[in-house]
Amino acid sequence: MSEQQIVKIPAFSLKRQNLELRAALRECFLNVVDQSQFILGNHVSALEKKIAAWCGVNHGVGVGNGSDALYLALQALGITPGDEVITTPFTFFATAGAISRVGAKPVFVDIEKTTWNMNPMKLKAAITKGTKAIIPVHLYGCPANMSEIMLVASTHDLKVVEDSAQALGAKFKEMSVGSWGDAGCVSFFPTKVLGAFGDGGMVVTNDSELASRISRLRLHGSRIKYHHDEIGSNSRLDELQAAILHLKSEYSEQWTERRRSIADLYGRLFGEYANQLGIRLPVEPAGTYHVYHQYTIAIAYRDRLHQYLTDCGIGSAIYYPVPLHLQPVYSSLGYSHGDFPEAEAASRQVLSLPMFPELTDEEVNVVVAAVVRGCKESLIGMDN
Numbered sequence: 001m002s003e004q005q006i007v008k009i010p011a012f013s014l015k016r017q018n019l020e021l022r023a024a025l026r027e028c029f030l031n032v033v034d035q036s037q038f039i040l041g042n043h044v045s046a047l048e049k050k051i052a053a054w055c056g057v058n059h060g061v062g063v064g065n066g067s068d069a070l071y072l073a074l075q076a077l078g079i080t081p082g083d084e085v086i087t088t089p090f091t092f093f094a095t096a097g098a099i100s101r102v103g104a105k106p107v108f109v110d111i112e113k114t115t116w117n118m119n120p121m122k123l124k125a126a127i128t129k130g131t132k133a134i135i136p137v138h139l140y141g142c143p144a145n146m147s148e149i150m151l152v153a154s155t156h157d158l159k160v161v162e163d164s165a166q167a168l169g170a171k172f173k174e175m176s177v178g179s180w181g182d183a184g185c186v187s188f189f190p191t192k193v194l195g196a197f198g199d200g201g202m203v204v205t206n207d208s209e210l211a212s213r214i215s216r217l218r219l220h221g222s223r224i225k226y227h228h229d230e231i232g233s234n235s236r237l238d239e240l241q242a243a244i245l246h247l248k249s250e251y252s253e254q255w256t257e258r259r260r261s262i263a264d265l266y267g268r269l270f271g272e273y274a275n276q277l278g279i280r281l282p283v284e285p286a287g288t289y290h291v292y293h294q295y296t297i298a299i300a301y302r303d304r305l306h307q308y309l310t311d312c313g314i315g316s317a318i319y320y321p322v323p324l325h326l327q328p329v330y331s332s333l334g335y336s337h338g339d340f341p342e343a344e345a346a347s348r349q350v351l352s353l354p355m356f357p358e359l360t361d362e363e364v365n366v367v368v369a370a371v372v373r374g375c376k377e378s379l380i381g382m383d384n
């Protein structure tokens with residue numbers, strides 16, 4: 001076996017972090033077991049307060065996962081069948097899925113080439129009489145241009161639900177993502193910047209009526225036990241997950257800073273190679289605080305590089321290979337190839353490199369060296 005094949009660097013791993021936190025996690029588990037209050041106990045309410053404060057808003061409502069956070073936020077804002085909700089085609093399916101689940105129609109606008117986030121300049125043309133809301137996504141941890149998006153929303157009296165699933169702690173112009181719109185939706189999926197040991201999510205908002213409606217909707221529309229005012233869901237954040245998240249949240253700032261320094265190191269190591277090899281590096285627009293949920297590059301010969309890294313034992317991932325307007329389930333929306341050129345190019349070119357706080361500088365060096373080697377080999381392969 002060659003030296004290259006021995007190197008094993010995962011795209012993401014929790015093993016080192018969990019080992020470090022082992023004793024504290026054990027205590028945390030046992031604490032919940034001893035209290036034996038598994039649904040909506042004091043850990044959930046403590047976490048709701050903590051995340052809300054962190055996002056700079058007054059309320060947090062813990063729900064089953066990030067997908068339900070989006071769905072419940074739309075439902076609580078009164079989005080119903082026949083309405084249109086504008087979002088980006090370059091995101092995880094849950095963003096558009098939530099729109100469809102409330103019976104509304106997803107309407108896509110193309111993304112910016114550099115940030116891969118919704119292009120606010122494209123919004124106006126997509127607004128119709130049926131438009132009720134916009135869902136910007138802070139993809140990979142990079143804040144969308146919230147001041148421009150909020151300007152369009154307020155001009156046209158539209159609700160804004162931020163999909164902050166990948167960007168807890170990120171800021172746009174000093175304000176946390178999730179605090180710009182009517183609601184922000186967080187995912188605690190294990191790979192996220194703050195991850196549970198299973199599914200979890202939260203809606204953050206300054207709107208107390210919205211928060212209490214979501215609190216009811218997560219309990220089958222019930223304010224008082226066994227009395228139901230409307231149809232809701234069973235979508236609560238588990239007490240055990242909340243306890244783990246609360247413990248892990250103590251490290252969030254330090255972990256985010258480490259992600260940022262890894263991103264900085266990647267950028268410095270790629271340096272001149274980026275231009276020479278046609279690698280587009282992630283950007284951090286002025287006035288934003290990127291949390292680098294992913295360190296994503298774009299490259300024309302992405303699939304060759306992806307395969308090369310896999311052969312070297314280096315993990316990398318494609319988020320996302322098919323833009324949402326081209327997903328079979330949305331064929332009825334009537335979109336076709338070429339409708340959103342930037343989203344389509346991104347889905348052919350993006351590649352996320354290893355990124356997690358416990359990744360060492362040495363490993364980052366190994367990854368960059370392999371990417372550079374892989375690019376050179378790919379380019380030679382294309383000449384032949």
Ligand SMILES: Cc1ncc(COP(=O)(O)O)c(C=O)c1O
Nearest residue numbers: 065066067092094165187188189
């Ligand atoms: C952009 C985006 N939105 C929504 C979600 C849904 O979150 P969850 O997996 O917690 O349901 C995710 C999770 O992957 C996501 O990345």
